[in-house]
Amino acid sequence: xxxxxxxxxxxxxxxxxxxxxxxxxxxxxxxxxxxxxxxxxxxxxxxxxxxxxxxxxxxxxxxxxxxxxxxxxxxxxxxxxxxxx
Amino acid sequence: xxxxxxxxxxxxxxxxxxxxxxxxxxxxxxxxxxxxxxxxxxxxxxxxxxxxxxxxxxxxxxxxxxxxxxxxxxxxxxxxxxxxxxxxxxxxxxxxxxxxxxxxxxxxxxxxxxxxxxxxxxxxxxxxxxxxxxxxxxxxxxxxxxxxxxxxx
Numbered sequence: 001x002x003x004x005x006x007x008x009x010x011x012x013x014x015x016x017x018x019x020x021x022x023x024x025x026x027x028x029x030x031x032x033x034x035x036x037x038x039x040x041x042x043x044x045x046x047x048x049x050x051x052x053x054x055x056x057x058x059x060x061x062x063x064x065x066x067x068x069x070x071x072x073x074x075x076x077x078x079x080x081x082x083x084x085x
Numbered sequence: 086x087x088x089x090x091x092x093x094x095x096x097x098x099x100x101x102x103x104x105x106x107x108x109x110x111x112x113x114x115x116x117x118x119x120x121x122x123x124x125x126x127x128x129x130x131x132x133x134x135x136x137x138x139x140x141x142x143x144x145x146x147x148x149x150x151x152x153x154x155x156x157x158x159x160x161x162x163x164x165x166x167x168x169x170x171x172x173x174x175x176x177x178x179x180x181x182x183x184x185x186x187x188x189x190x191x192x193x194x195x196x197x198x199x200x201x202x203x204x205x206x207x208x209x210x211x212x213x214x215x216x217x218x219x220x221x222x223x224x225x226x227x228x229x230x231x232x233x234x235x236x237x238x
Contacts, residue, residue, distance in 0.1 A: 024150045026118050028086065056086050056232050058118060060150075077150075082111050085146030 019064045020072060028055035030074065039068035050074050086235040088121035091224050093185045093210070095128040096175040097152055098167075099137035100191035101213070107143060109218055112225040113151040119228050122182055128152045131174055133167065168194075172203040179208040186210075189217050 030050060034040055042050075053059060058077040064070040075081060095113065113128050120127040130152045138148065157170060158177060164170045175186045187210045188198060198204055198211040212220050 024114060024118065026086075029118075056119075056235070058114065077114075079111070082114075082147065082150070083107060085144055085150055 019066055020062055021065065023061045023063060024077065025059055025061055026055065027053040027057045027059045027076075030059055030061055030071075031055070034071075037069070041068055041070040043071075046071060046074050086119070086231060089119050089227050089231050090121040090183065091116060091127070091227065092183055093187045093220075093224070094122065094126065094175075094178050094183065095152075095187050095189055095221075096171060096178065097128070097130045097134070097189040098171050098191075098194065099130075099134040100194040101189040101217070102138055102143055102148055104191050104214065105143070105189075106218070107147065109221050110143060110147050110151045112221050115228055116221070116224050117151065117153075119231070125153050126155075126178065129155045129178075131171065132156050134171065166201075168197050168201045169203050172198065172201055172209065175209050176203075184208060187212050187217075187220060189213070 027050060034042055034047065034050070050059070053074075053076050060075045060077050060081065062072040062074075064072055095116075117124055117127045128151055130148070132154050135148070135154045138145070157164075158174065160177070161170050161173055164173060171188060175188050178186050185208050190198060190211060190213050192214045195211055195213040204211070210220075
């Protein structure tokens with residue numbers, strides 16, 4: 001049973017890695033995506049975090065392009081974050 | 086904030102990244118994201134040039150954030166001169182607004198572009214070194230002005 005669970009997680013991780021990509025956007029554009037495309041999946045925690053970011057900030061967004069699009073992570077791009085890219 | 090109709094698109098070659106500061110790349114990313122033109126094609130680098138980027142001070146991640154890596158268009162598949170490929174690709178972008186493009190390169194490669202027979206007309210500018218940095222900074226100032234205006238509203 002444990003082996004099955006591990007296999008499931010491994011398969012899901014491989015699946016998301018194969019479908020995921022990173023996009024750089026203005027925070028206001030990511031907010032507009034979430035407000036205008038009801039199919040986009042995003043956790044409440046990520047949504048709340050995004051809403052606390054200034055509209056003109058740059059965000060690094062990891063997305064999985066499935067049906068529907070899923071936002072996996074959001075990170076504000078500060079000078080330090082950009083330097084680490 | 087309203088998107089900004091910048092006057093020029095940017096095309097970079099591999100040589101440009103060897104003498105560009107990180108701050109300029111961050112400004113180019115900001116320009117790309119705030120462009121009123123198609124943001125995916127505001128700053129581009131051909132994949133043949135991107136593959137040549139070797140040991141430059143910037144990681145590939147920063148370059149891919151600021152520039153979209155695009156395949157060589159089919160109409161250039163027979164072009165075997167790299168400078169001509171970049172110039173002709175840049176000209177193809179001037180088919181749409183803003184109808185002007187800047188090729189960003191290194192000081193060393195600059196002369197090769199100016200001497201290339203495809204480099205004619207005024208829709209394309211070749212910039213390198215300080216002139217490239219100044220040009221990017223001038224466009225970036227349009228963004229900072231627009232941001233100040235939107236914050237005052």
